[in-house]
Amino acid sequence: MKATAMAHPNIALIKYWGKRHHALNLPATGSYSLTLAPISTKTTVTWQQERDTLWLNGTETHGRPLERIEKFLDLLRKDHPHLGHAKVESANDFPTAAGLASSASAFAALALAATAAAEILRDDRALSILARRGSGSAARSIFGGFVRMNPGIQEDGSDAFAEQRYDENHWDLRVLFALTAEGEKDVSSTVGMNQTVQTSPYFDAWCHAVPTALDAMDHAIGTKDFEQVAELAEASALQMHASAIAAVPGVLYWKPATVALIHAVRKLRADGFPVFFTIDAGPHVKVFVEADYATQVARALRNIDGVLDVFETAGGGAAQILHEATP
Numbered sequence: 001m002k003a004t005a006m007a008h009p010n011i012a013l014i015k016y017w018g019k020r021h022h023a024l025n026l027p028a029t030g031s032y033s034l035t036l037a038p039i040s041t042k043t044t045v046t047w048q049q050e051r052d053t054l055w056l057n058g059t060e061t062h063g064r065p066l067e068r069i070e071k072f073l074d075l076l077r078k079d080h081p082h083l084g085h086a087k088v089e090s091a092n093d094f095p096t097a098a099g100l101a102s103s104a105s106a107f108a109a110l111a112l113a114a115t116a117a118a119e120i121l122r123d124d125r126a127l128s129i130l131a132r133r134g135s136g137s138a139a140r141s142i143f144g145g146f147v148r149m150n151p152g153i154q155e156d157g158s159d160a161f162a163e164q165r166y167d168e169n170h171w172d173l174r175v176l177f178a179l180t181a182e183g184e185k186d187v188s189s190t191v192g193m194n195q196t197v198q199t200s201p202y203f204d205a206w207c208h209a210v211p212t213a214l215d216a217m218d219h220a221i222g223t224k225d226f227e228q229v230a231e232l233a234e235a236s237a238l239q240m241h242a243s244a245i246a247a248v249p250g251v252l253y254w255k256p257a258t259v260a261l262i263h264a265v266r267k268l269r270a271d272g273f274p275v276f277f278t279i280d281a282g283p284h285v286k287v288f289v290e291a292d293y294a295t296q297v298a299r300a301l302r303n304i305d306g307v308l309d310v311f312e313t314a315g316g317g318a319a320q321i322l323h324e325a326t327p
Helices: 066-079 102-119 123-136 190-201 205-225 226-245 256-270 291-302
Strands: 002-007 010-014 020-021 031-037 042-047 053-056 058-062 084-092 147-148 162-166 173-179 273-278 285-291 309-315 321-327
Touching: 010 226, 010 273, 020 066, 020 190, 031 084, 031 173, 031 205, 042 102, 053 066, 058 205, 066 084, 066 102, 066 123, 066 309, 084 102, 102 123, 102 321, 123 162, 162 205, 190 226, 205 226, 226 273, 226 285, 226 309, 256 273, 256 285, 285 291, 291 309
Parallel strands: 053 084
Antiparallel strands: 002 042, 002 321, 010 031, 031 147, 031 309, 042 084, 053 058, 147 162, 173 285, 173 309, 273 285
């Protein structure tokens, strides 16, 4: 019982920051993202093994990463105990410390591969709910293009799932990743998120602002209103980081180059380039730009002090099976 699946990471335009239920991994608010290509995670799951094992980029891995995988597989074993243990082989074709949410593509690919290998039929909504249990952003990577996450209100999480709003061909935007640091960040996203929820006086205000922003973003994407998308996305990123900075102690992910990039992108926009920034829980800056201007903007970003590298992505498709289940 074996299958291989592939999924792309995604970048949030309206951010996900904070949970309403930890055990079920339910977000405090909705979010809105673009799935990215050509970068991807490929995952193979082989059931009916003697023990659970995890291989990342060809190396057997233990500790916390394996524990997360075992906990995720338990969700399927609960209803299908005959599956036993599994060998999970996963590989990314993008840098591991590039500010990409690799857990999004990893758990989306895992959800699809694990269910396909077990011959458990699930529709996209059910797969999104399952992927969410591994990583909140993974719920969005089940789908391609522009995706909206519904936070839901049910206690069991049955209405907390993502849905595609526009496919990857709707609008040819490019996302440039400007890398500003090497290695892992000092404060993980999970720790920073929890600290913000528990101690930031701005967290409730953040949650209150998101629903209106989601509706406005959906309309702006639909009409390809670049200026409105830029305004909404930058506001969401800055509001998220403001809530984190106001935590006790403050969670500050930015480096000097992060701030320099913010100013550079604003200057480029003032000079007539269709460009805006967003920043996840880390020091790297992601720059959205219309396709015709991507090369010029990437060149400008590379010239900023503290920028280590810049690489380009575009809209990507849905998670997919690469090899069907085999007995």
